[in-house]
Amino acid sequence: MKDSSKNNQQSFLRQTGEKGGRLELVTPTVTKEGKHDLKVETIDEPKKEKKRTNVVILGGGIAGLALSFELLKQPNYNVTILEAENYLGGRCLTLRPGDSFREFTNGIEQTCRFDTNGVTGVPYLNAGPGRIPSGHRNVINYCKALNVELEVYVMESRSNLMKTIEGFGGTTITDRRLANDPRGYFAEYLYQNGAAFLNYMNDRRSDEEKLNNDDIENLKKWLVEFGALDKEGKYQGSSRSGYKKLPGTGEGIIEPPLPFKDILKSVFWDLNFYQPEEFLWQDTSFQPVGGMDKIVHALEHEVRRNRGTIHLNAPVHNIKRSDNQWDIMYGDKKTIAADICVSNIPIPLLSGKVIKEDFSANYWKALSKVMETKDFLRPTCKVGWQSDRKYWQNPLDEQTVPVFGGISRISPNRMEQMWYPSNDYNDNTGILTGAYNYGINAKEWGEELPEKRMEEARIGAAKLHGEEFSRQLRHGLSIAWQNIEYQQGGWVDWKKVDEELETFKTEDWVNYERVKNMPLEIEPEIGSSAWCYNELQKQDNGFFITGDQVSKLPGWQEGAIASALQIYGLLEYPDHIFPLKLYRVPSARVLVEGR
Secondary structure, eight states: OOOOTTOOOOOEEEEOOSTTOOEEEEEEEEOTTSOEEEEEEEOOOOOSOOOOEEEEEEOOBHHHHHHHHHHTTSTTEEEEEEOSSSSSBTTOOEEOTTOEEEETTTTEEEEOOOOOTTOSSOOOEESSOOOEETTOHHHHHHHHHTTOOEEEEOOOOTTOEEEOSSSGGGOOEEHHHHHHHHHHHHHHHHHHTHHHHHHHHHTTSOGGGOOOHHHHHHHHHHHHHHHTOOTTSOOOOOGGGOEEEOOSSSOOEEOOOOOHHHHHHHTGGGGTTTGGGSGGGOSOEEEETTOTTHHHHHHHHHHHHTTOEEESSOOEEEEEEETTEEEEEETTTEEEEESEEEEOSOGGGGTTTOOGGGSOHHHHHHHHHHHTOTTOEEOEEEEEEEEETHHHHSOSSTTSOOOOSSEEEESSOTTOEEEOOOSOTTSSEEEEEEEEEEHHHHHHHHTSOHHHHHHHHHHHHHHHHOHHHHHHOEEEEEEEGGGSTTTOSSEEOTHHHHTTSTTOOHHHHHHHHHTOSSOOOOOOOTTSHHHHHHHHHSOBTTEEEOSGGGSSSTTSHHHHHHHHHHHHHHHHOTTTOOOOOOSSOOOHHHHTSOO
8 A cells, every 4th residue: 555654744534413413624834824724625535446455353342333434435445344242333332221231351331220210212321422512613513514512511610519629618619610709809909019020921912912001901891800909909799709698689798809829729720720711611511312332333334234244242352464355353353354444443452463574664662652551541520410400400508509500620639520411401300420530530440349349439419419310310330441341441541652752741732722823843753653653654564553543633533533534535635635644743631621
């Protein structure tokens, strides 16, 4: 196959929302004025007749299904998916009554027992991905093209609860108070010290950008609106922070401002409080009506309709190159031959299935380095409960504003978060994501039995909504993705490849993702994470790796689809599409965990 690794063109394919799906070729360009732009063009489907190509895709996750969907639009591909589990979707797992899963590390099988009486539709828990950001255009366009109905996912409600061990006398505080009271205090300080602030800003600007006295007046006007200040530029509290007594026929009583010392003592920002401000979590987000796996079902339907072959319960045991093809042993020692082999298997799990002699030197160096990287696959756990909605949607205290969707957060408790359902608000019961964690908390939880995780999640629930609420939580489930045999993690962390380097600093990765516009184009060191990433973007003798694991969006379905579309482009449009090159790999800490 053509090796285009030296070409610097960075074109890529993206999915449109047209019925049946259509691809566009997007090429970043620079205008004569030096401005960055995107050239978007519709690409014609290949017209010349091609020989039939047998493609075998190892793993029926989102990337594997999306690639199959695109390839099967062309008449010259035979596509077979080998899926180790008894379901498609990989980590895109939605659990409904009767569904079971097993953690191979402890041998425990859990079955979903949600009660279906008196609810709209079928109750479900999204055990894997739970939201679709509005910036994930490929996922949204696939949903439109495949008639997957979407509804709004509420990432944040100002009525959500925040609980920390320090500050506020141990009580829970609503999101709106922590969002607005600090803002009021900061606005007051800037109002009273406007001239000093402008002098500080002027020290950082050229003469033509320097601010003057007129700017001070505009600044003060802005700060009055920004911080809800009085006419003297003082923060005395605001209805933005909520009410002690809600207005009705009578006057409402607003909450007094939180003491600034308590705000600092609480360290509330460590609750991931500002995650909704990060690009990937900003409103508006979506979820498929009825569960995230509706996307999986729609893609599966199209793959089968277009004569694709899907084998479930077909784990791959061995991948061997011979006679210009790939021979894959799977299931009960069955073998299938492939002209093109695409692995949607988590990279470390290829260990023992592939051998050095079948790959080029650089590709094997990159592949083996990642396979050997400790903790490349990152732990994450979820807990699901069925619960009466009255405890958050219709609280007994009539002065408490109900919670509709969003996330409450708690520390210290390894549950970390509680997600409220963003659907079927008129039902009497709902499914809570009663915990979602990662990092050390997830690692420790994964070493415990599911019942122990749920016990701790129940304790955390009591601290948020009280003992009565905690006691009535029922039909609990807990999944630790690092304990799921064919996944062994929730996402990848490329920085782990570099942790042995003397120059590695965690804070550099965070600052790079959040602050810098473009990476410095410094050629990656051989064996570094970026070098390995770039090598594994390529094909090697017809062998590809796909999935969010080789994308700039690890842990997100958008990353999986982007990876699939790149492989489709490499196969069908080799004169337009080339492997994208990164100079620094993504930070899972920022892009997945939002920290």
